[in-house]
Structures are given as C-alpha cells and as structure tokens.
Amino acid sequence: MDGVMQWPRRHVLGGMLAAGAVAASGGRLAAQGKKPSGTVTIWVGSWWAPQVPLTQKLWQADYPDVQLAFEPLPINGYLDKFSTAALGGTPPDIIDVDTTWVSTVAAKGLLQPLDDVAAKLDVSDISKAVWNAGRFKGVQYAIPARGGPEVYYYNKTVFDKAGVPYPQAGWTHDDLVAIARKLTIKGEQYGMGVPADLSDPSNVLSFFCPILWYFGGDFLTPDEKAPAINTPEAVKAITYWSDFYVKYGAAPEGTPNFSTTRDLMPLFEANKVGLISSSSNTFDALLQKPNVKWGAVLAPDKINRAGGWTMGVPVGAKNPDGAKLFLAWLARPEIQAQVMNRFPASLKARKLPPWNEPKWQIFVEAEPDARSVPSVAGWFEMQTAILTNLQKVLVKQMTPQQAADASAAEMKRIIADNA
Missing domain, CATH: 3.40.190.10 (Periplasmic binding protein-like II)
Incomplete structure (x- = not known):
C-alpha cells in the first residue's frame, strides 16, 4: 500500500x-x-x-x-x-x-x-x-x-550461486540471519530484501511484525492503552531487523528507501536478492515470470502477519x-x-x-x-511514526533504543489525542 x-x-x-x-x-x-x-x-x-x-x-x-x-x-x-x-x-x-x-x-x-x-x-x-x-x-x-498470511520467497539462482541449501519448513530466525549472510556476495547479490520506505507501510510491517512478535515484543500493552514498542524485547527486535542492513550488509544499498513491489521485486527477479517476505500477490506475480527460478516456504518460526x-x-x-x-x-x-x-x-x-x-x-x-496489527484509533498515525523512526536506524540517525523511545513518545501522544 x-x-x-x-x-x-x-x-x-x-x-x-x-x-x-x-x-x-x-x-x-x-x-x-x-x-x-x-x-x-x-x-x-x-x-x-x-x-x-x-x-x-x-x-x-x-x-x-x-x-x-x-x-x-x-x-x-x-x-x-x-x-x-x-x-x-x-x-x-x-x-x-x-x-x-x-x-x-x-x-x-x-x-x-x-x-x-x-x-x-x-x-x-x-x-x-x-x-x-x-x-x-x-x-x-x-x-x-x-x-x-505472509510467506517467504526464495530465489533459487541466488541460493545456487552461493552454494546455500534452500530454506525448509521449520527454519528459525537464527537460520534466517545465517542464510542471509551466506547468500550475500557484495556488489553481486544480497541475502535479504528489507522493505523500509514509508510509501509501503504494509510490506514493511509484513517483515517487521513477525520479528517483533518472535522476540516477545508488541506495539501496545495488552489493554491497548499504552505503547510497548520501547520494551527490551521490542528493542531487540528493532536491532535484529536493522542488522540485516546496518551490521551485516546483507540487504542491498538503497534499502532505507525500498518498497517491495517497486524495488525489491525487480531485484529478486534479476537474481540480485535471495529472500523476500510477502503475501499471495507476490506468488501470483512470480507465476507470470517463467524465467525466475523460485520457491516459497513458511516464515521462520511460522510467525507471520495477516x-x-x-x-x-x-x-x-x-x-x-x-x-x-x-x-x-x-x-x-x-x-x-x-x-x-x-x-x-x-x-x-x-x-x-x-x-x-x-x-x-x-x-x-x-x-x-x-x-494482525492492533485495531485501535490512530493506528495509521502510529505505524507511520514507528516506520519513520525505524528508517532513521537504517541511516544511522538513531540507535534502536532511541528509535523505540521516540516511537513510544509519539504513540503516547496519538493515544491521548484519540482518547
């Protein structure tokens, strides 16, 4: 979207x-x-x-x-x-x-x-x-x-070039990091496609949400009356998410401004990105690309966004x-x-x-x-605030903790405005 x-x-x-x-x-x-x-x-x-x-x-x-x-x-x-x-x-x-x-x-x-x-x-x-x-x-x-739900798509050509086995059902978030790093050949191909552009919030969330939930974090407290994005668990998730680009270099240059359809799909089809997370619309699109060798697998630890x-x-x-x-x-x-x-x-x-x-x-x-993400008043504004701060982590304007705290502060204001 x-x-x-x-x-x-x-x-x-x-x-x-x-x-x-x-x-x-x-x-x-x-x-x-x-x-x-x-x-x-x-x-x-x-x-x-x-x-x-x-x-x-x-x-x-x-x-x-x-x-x-x-x-x-x-x-x-x-x-x-x-x-x-x-x-x-x-x-x-x-x-x-x-x-x-x-x-x-x-x-x-x-x-x-x-x-x-x-x-x-x-x-x-x-x-x-x-x-x-x-x-x-x-x-x-x-x-x-x-x-x-969301699943993971893998490019067989990218995997074959790096000599990495295709992911299988039952793989974990630890496996995801290891595989993405092994697939990366700087200047030639990258392991993970990370959507981060504000024009594509739905796909950004499709990749980020499962990571947040895997680490035990969430956007809001159980009563949905206060932000939870700056808990230790959530900060770990933000760190994991950003490390693909910031620490490991396993996501391509330009990632902070990438959307799935506009940027990552062409790279995937050109055998430049090995993994992307997406829904059935990507499945349908890839069926129309007979020259692309690909497969689909359940998300790591089976956690995915609806x-x-x-x-x-x-x-x-x-x-x-x-x-x-x-x-x-x-x-x-x-x-x-x-x-x-x-x-x-x-x-x-x-x-x-x-x-x-x-x-x-x-x-x-x-x-x-x-x-699914929270169904609360002001959610669109909240997710915009969160994604804006996540993007700042990728360009090294904020640490994961700073981004989490800034997001929580903005979410608290939005909650108050909609009370």
Missing part, C-alpha cells in the same frame, strides 16, 4: 457523523421492505480490474435490478482520495481498504457499522485475523474479501442497501472463489477451484499462525 493519509480537523467530522446517522437510518428503513435498486459504486485497488467483468456478470445473474460501477484505482494516494471524497460528501458506496487502515478510518467516523451484515454471515468461514482487523471497539466496520483487504460502506453512501447486499453476496464462498484474483478471505472458498490447487496450500498452512 502506498500514500500517506492526511486527515482534516475534527470539527469537520462532526457533520459526517451526523450524516452517518441519517444514512444508517435510511438503511434500516430500506431493510424493512424496500427492494435495493440503482447503482452501487465501488472503489477498489487496481488489481481488481481484470476481475470486474466477471464480477458484474455473476452479480447481474443474481441481482439484475442493481448495477455495479467499479472504479479500480492506483494504490498511491488511494486513501487520501477516499478521505477527501468522504469528507466532501461524495464517497463511493463501498470502499475496499487494507486491513491496517480500518480502525483509523472507523475512528474518524467515515465508515458505517456493518453488524447487520455480519449477523447474516458465517463468521467461522472467514479468516479470523482479517475479520478481527475489520472490527473497532466491538463493532464490525468492514467485511473481508481478500486475506492471506494481510488482507476488507470492504466498508462509507458514511454518506448514496446506496447503502445495495452496498450491503453486495458485501453479503461477495462473502459467499462460491462467489469469492470465482471473482477474487488474490487469496480469498473465505476459508471455504480456499477449498474450491482455483484456490484448492496444491500450489496455494502453503497459505492454508500459514493461516493458523497469522496475526
């Missing part, structure tokens, strides 16, 4: 919350007997584009009176565009958002509660971590469509009833299996073609160990 979200002042949100009450009231009236009709506008990431015709065809077979108007958008600036539209009173009827965004958007009053939709779903069929990421203060604000995208109904949506009808429809396993071109959030959909093919089994195996 790209782009930095900037929110207008709070007093603007008061009107949006009032509009939300009106919209929710209209939704309840419609649910009591009015048949949904008209057009449902849906904002999604650009990867949806190939799936739009099929989705519309399947939908029209079930609901000919409701039209779907998809708008696939580039991810850069995506959330800024939505917040501007929502606060300006012209949001789409459905917004597809990264799981790490939901709590922040909901806390700003830009999403309608979806407990009425949730009550009609088989929640046990949906990836638990992704489902929980759509909840804020006990209320469901988003319904997952795309899920999927990524995904989940759909909400904005406050001020013009067709909330049609939107909710679509969300319930898309949650059906047989529908999700057909229309998603990324790993579906429905567990039953994963047992249907094409997701039941053996090549996707690694994500099924990784699912039980996937965890």
